[in-house]
Amino acid sequence: MAHLSLSGVSLDFxxxxxxxxxxxxxxxxxxxxxxxxxxxxxxTVAVLRNIDLELRDGDRLALIGPNGAGKSILLxxxxxxxxxxxxxxxxxxxxxxxxxxxxxxxxxxxxxxxIFLLGMHLDLQPRQMRxxxxxxxxxxxxxxxxxxxxxxxxxGMIMRLAFAVSTCAPPEILLIDEWLGLVDAAFQQKAxxxxxxxVGDTSILVLASHAPDLLxxxxxxAVRLEGGSIVERGPVADIxxxxxxxxxxxxx
Amino acid sequence: MSGKGWRAAADDFAxxxxxxxxxxxxxxxxxKHRYSGSVLGSLWITANIALLTLCLxxxxxxxxxxxHGRYAPYVAIGLVLWYFVQSTLSEAPNAFVGQAETIRxxxxxxxxxxxxxxxxxxxxFAHNAVVIPIVLVAFGIVPHPSAxxxxxxxxxxxxxxxxxxxxxxxxxxxxxxxxPVMTSALQLLFFVTPIVWFPAALxxxxxxxxxxxxxxxxxxxxxxxxxxDTPAATSWPMAIGVTIAGAALAAAGFARFRHRVAYWV
Numbered sequence: 001m002a003h004l005s006l007s008g009v010s011l012d013f014x015x016x017x018x019x020x021x022x023x024x025x026x027x028x029x030x031x032x033x034x035x036x037x038x039x040x041x042x043x044t045v046a047v048l049r050n051i052d053l054e055l056r057d058g059d060r061l062a063l064i065g066p067n068g069a070g071k072s073i074l075l076x077x078x079x080x081x082x083x084x085x086x087x088x089x090x091x092x093x094x095x096x097x098x099x100x101x102x103x104x105x106x107x108x109x110x111x112x113x114x115i116f117l118l119g120m121h122l123d124l125q126p127r128q129m130r131x132x133x134x135x136x137x138x139x140x141x142x143x144x145x146x147x148x149x150x151x152x153x154x155x156g157m158i159m160r161l162a163f164a165v166s167t168c169a170p171p172e173i174l175l176i177d178e179w180l181g182l183v184d185a186a187f188q189q190k191a192x193x194x195x196x197x198x199v200g201d202t203s204i205l206v207l208a209s210h211a212p213d214l215l216x217x218x219x220x221x222a223v224r225l226e227g228g229s230i231v232e233r234g235p236v237a238d239i240x241x242x243x244x245x246x247x248x249x250x251x252x
Numbered sequence: 253m254s255g256k257g258w259r260a261a262a263d264d265f266a267x268x269x270x271x272x273x274x275x276x277x278x279x280x281x282x283x284k285h286r287y288s289g290s291v292l293g294s295l296w297i298t299a300n301i302a303l304l305t306l307c308l309x310x311x312x313x314x315x316x317x318x319x320h321g322r323y324a325p326y327v328a329i330g331l332v333l334w335y336f337v338q339s340t341l342s343e344a345p346n347a348f349v350g351q352a353e354t355i356r357x358x359x360x361x362x363x364x365x366x367x368x369x370x371x372x373x374x375x376x377f378a379h380n381a382v383v384i385p386i387v388l389v390a391f392g393i394v395p396h397p398s399a400x401x402x403x404x405x406x407x408x409x410x411x412x413x414x415x416x417x418x419x420x421x422x423x424x425x426x427x428x429x430x431x432p433v434m435t436s437a438l439q440l441l442f443f444v445t446p447i448v449w450f451p452a453a454l455x456x457x458x459x460x461x462x463x464x465x466x467x468x469x470x471x472x473x474x475x476x477x478x479x480x481d482t483p484a485a486t487s488w489p490m491a492i493g494v495t496i497a498g499a500a501l502a503a504a505g506f507a508r509f510r511h512r513v514a515y516w517v
Contacts, residue, residue, distance in 0.1 A: 080359035100357040108285035
């Protein structure tokens with residue numbers, strides 16, 4: 001049984017501008033009697049505020065909100081990239097974060113090698129990947145290019161490969177930041193079918209996207225984020241409607 | 253420092269080291285593609301070391317008052333070890349920054365990146381190390397049973413490079429000017445460390461230059477046993493001491509700053 005819960009999670013994001021990264025400034029601050037603290041005085045931005053979420057088997061959650069609302073940061077916090085200073089995150093079950101396309105891609109390596117590299121970055125051992133390779137190659141229709149280095153591929157081909165590997169082993173908890181929409185148009189239909197099977201096999205899905213039809217298709221519930229806080233929660237259709245109404249109100 | 257930081261750091265290190273399949277494969281992939289497109293590939297480094305050994309022997313064995321048979325193996329082993337130290341340390345500030353994409357989007361343990369960087373250099377070292385048996389055979393040096401101690405020394409050296417990669421990797425993620433600092437520091441280190449010259453060249457009062465240098469100690473405890481020599485009296489204590497101190501410092505730094513790396517890179 002998979003489980004993902006966040007309670008009272010708040011996260012401040014430090015902002016490092018170029019001067020804070022310089023060692024000379026850092027040394028001068030020490031020499032001039034400033035407080036010698038490796039963290040220095042850092043400017044922070046509050047990116048998540050008091051998030052409470054409890055997800056269980058079968059939950060399909062959409063994250064909705066404008067750019068900068070904290071959707072991506074919330075997903076990364078769920079994944080364990082950021083450890084919140086305040087609150088707790090607990091996970092039970094194999095978690096796959098698809099938060100950026102092609103983590104682990106190496107442009108110098110061949111297509112085939114990249115299948116294994118991508119898999120390894122999803123914590124799939126080469127021996128677990130081997131039985132899946134044929135299916136992946138077939139799906140991508142990139143068979144003749146498998147021995148060529150990735151730098152000879154077009155962006156669309158790379159995306160297809162990354163998509164196929166990312167969706168080859170359904171986890172229990174799946175976190176997706178909108179990048180799967182980037183598969184080229186000819187592949188959209190095929191990608192949707194693959195995605196449906198993939199998502200169907202996972203216990204918990206959290207999806208951040210700006211595409212209402214995508215959210216409506218994969219999710220049942222939604223939270224609306226604004227300024228790092230959950231401002232609304234409910235069935236995905238209702239939330240999308242209220243967001244749409246607000247946008248229409250702004251436009252009027 | 254909170255117990256939480258230590259526990260999280262220990263978990264990270266344990267789950268990182270246990271994924272041997274991951275960091276070894278990533279390191280292997282790094283080595284494989286770094287030299288793609290060149291004819292000799294990583295053999296260039298080996299060839300470079302061999303050529304440097306030849307030239308240095310012809311030029312310096314006279315002024316240093318050593319026979320070719322004494323100087324050539326000394327300098328060949330010294331250079332192979334130095335190249336290992338130098339390339340690992342110069343890449344270390346980039347250990348986390350170079351993998352920013354992965355670190356920002358995936359919860360894989362950070363220690364993976366450290367082990368990958370060191371293992372990559374161990375692979376290249378293993379490759380360059382073919383120079384050592386060649387030069388030993390060429391000059392008729394039969395390894396003494398105590399040469400096994402050289403392997404212990406090599407293990408200490410590798411552990412220190414892991415610690416150094418953790419520390420420099422953290423610093424390099426936080427301060428972007430560590431990389432240029434390292435380049436000049438390593439050049440200086442090469443000249444003050446007895447690699448192509450003998451520590452005996454130092455007069456009594458200058459002896460501290462070698463004795464206080466942990467890099468010399470770590471090279472000495474590998475090289476001297478292989479040559480059938482005894483390392484300087486200070487070398488083993490220094491090598492063991494710096495291993496413990498370095499590991500402690502790396503562990504403390506990792507526990508304190510590990511969770512910040514995702515923000516820094």
